[in-house]
Structures are given as C-alpha cells and as structure tokens.
Amino acid sequence: MERRHGLILALDVESGERALEVCAQVAEHVDAVKVGYPLVLSSGISLIRRLAEQLPVIADFKVADVPHVCAAIARIARDAGASYIIAHGFTGYESVRACAEVLPVFVVADMSHAGAEEFITPVSDSIARRCLSIATGIVAPATRLESLRRLRGIAGEKVIISPGVGAQGAEPGSAIRAGADYEIVGRAIYCAAEPGEAAARIAELTAAALAERGREA
C-alpha cells in the first residue's frame, strides 16, 4: 500500500452494507482498510473483494494455527482479494512463514489489551526478531508507546502498523511519532456522524506526524 496518510481504517462494523458505505466515504483519506473475523464471518468472505475495489484490504485474521492450516487460511484471504494478512508470531516461525508464502504478513508483536501482558508482552521482542525476516512488518499497539519505540528499533526498515488510536485512547499522530508507519483507527471514524470528515481530520494529524518525522530523519 502506498503511504499517503499513514492511516488505516479498522472496519469493525456490523454489516457488509455498512462496511461498503463507510469504505466509500473514507477512501480518499486512508491508505487501507483492515477487516476482522466478526465482519467476514457474518457477511461472507466475498465482502473482501468488494472492499478491495476501493482500497487495499488487510485481513486481520490473527492467524494462530499449525502451518498447513495457516497456509489454507492465507490462500482463502488472497483468493478473496486481500493484499495483506495479520498473523500471530507466538505459534512460531513456520506458521508465519506458511502465511508469508501466500500473502505479505504483518506479525502481531504485542497487543493493546491488558491480557497481553500475561504471555505476549514478555516475549514481544523475541517474536519480532524471530519472524521479521519473512514479514512485511509488525503490529504494535499505540497504547504502549515504550514497547512501540523498542520494537521500532528491532524492526529496522520493516513496516509497523499500530492499533489503539482514537477510541482506545492514543492520540492520532502519537504512534507515528514513536516509530509507527501507519496508525489504525476504527470507532473514531466509523462511529462518527460523518466518517469521511472524521477520517480527513485524523489523516491530517497522522500525515503531519509523518512529515515531522521525515524532517527529523
């Protein structure tokens, strides 16, 4: 995906119809849309193709299975029109590789919820180091800027996409200033009265943070 705004829409809406509507409203202000299992299971996998006509689609399937099942899931996502897939790294290198042989992968290195601290955060750096060579990038939450800065150091030239911006608490632009390449925003856009305007407003902030980082570099 071309980084114009540094902004990805998490399209966690209830219906396929609403997803297409919001996608059309925000298309010029975001670089990609991220869709998860709740929407895909309830609307059917064919929704991805229709969204992909407007924007690159990241299949946020947090794949966490044995390698041959990972590969099967990635093939279905690719054949449906997704451009990227999100996979967990805690199931090991071979599981991530099975996805990466089919579609570019973002590996979950850390997560935004409190429960991530039990088992994932302690091995975040190891997961990133183990899987980065075969990944397009990693997922690291904007709600943990310390972790994000550390992972930026590990990730080198790889892409970091960062959820947790907006309704989950992080300010737009904050993750990019800490080293993310894209911020992922959901409710602050799709729950807004005017999703297009909300996306435009947030995209200004993420693009400004990108420009700021560019000047510093």
Added chain:
Amino acid sequence: MERRHGLILALDVESGERALEVCAQVAEHVDAVKVGYPLVLSSGISLIRRLAEQLPVIADFKVADVPHVCAAIARIARDAGASYIIAHGFTGYESVRACAEVLPVFVVADMSHAGAEEFITPVSDSIARRCLSIATGIVAPATRLESLRRLRGIAGEKVIISPGVGAQGAEPGSAIRAGADYEIVGRAIYCAAEPGEAAARIAELTAAALAERGREA
C-alpha cells in the same frame, strides 16, 4: 457432548458438501465434529448449523484477539449452531473469558507442530492454570504424551481433547491412555475410502482405551 466413543472428527475437508457427506457417514461412531476456518470461510458460517443437525460442533477458531473481538467471534459461532469454541490462552485470561461467557471453551494449552516449542510449550502449564477455571477443558496434542500427562495432572476434572492422532503419528488410544478424554482424528477418517468404516475401527480403539482407564480408576 456425551462421551460414548472418546472420538472427535476433525472435519478439515475442502467443501461444505463433502463435510456434510462425511459427517453423515461417521455420525454414529464419533462424539462431535471439529471445524476450522478454512472450511467455514470457504463454505460460509451457515454450514455449522447443518453439521450441528447431525453432531455437536466444536468451532476450532483458535480465537486469539482482544476481548471484545473474541466475544463477537464467539457470538457468531454460537448463533450459527456451534456447541463449543476453541480459543488460545496465550492472549490472556480476559480474552478466554470473553469467549467463555458466550460458549463453552476449550483452551489451547499446547500444539502439535514443531513451532509450538518456540513460545507456547514453555508456558503451557501457566496457560492451563491461568484459564482452566473458566474453561470446559483444554486442547493438548497426542504427539507430546509427556506434556499431555503433565497437563492431565493440572486439568483435574476438566476435559482434555487431543489432536495429532492418526495421520500426524499418534496411535489411536494412546492419548486417552495418557489422560485425554477425547482423541481428535482427521485425515485417517475423512481420507479413508470408507470414512464410516475407518471411524468405526478407530472408535473401537478409543473406546477400549477409555474402558481400560475406567477399570484402572
């Protein structure tokens, strides 16, 4: 599910039509069927309802997300007719609880592939201990009998379901003798020329192992 045979069919076939056909052939020899994302994504979530008319369905979605997404996935599985859901414990207690509030959960404590040794196996016991109180049981592979025996000790009266039997190498009955309550068999049944006969043959072995354990207890 009523434990008559100690046998669950992993229905990892390619099409919904084939899934229904195999399910009908084996229904009297297995206690439940387990379906995963590849089949559900390609056939549509409504397949679960049709399978559930024949046997209890375990949705093997290896849920590994933030709590509110876990809950959304579990609701879709329940509304589609699934009786159980499989979730990772790696994402923490709250994520498992979000599923458990909707459907009975089996928590993945260990996995059968080599990559599990990187991050999961080192914390298998901790995952089981952390999540067991809210789970119906755990998933522990028949390909690692030492781990299975240890997890049996931790699991107490909770149910253990055990994949890896048949094509993946473990002998039918071996996991039950090591402490599992159900063995999960896929290819050795659905790839057989006569799936019904294969299931009957394997069910004899798992039922015999259950009876043997019953006499010892």
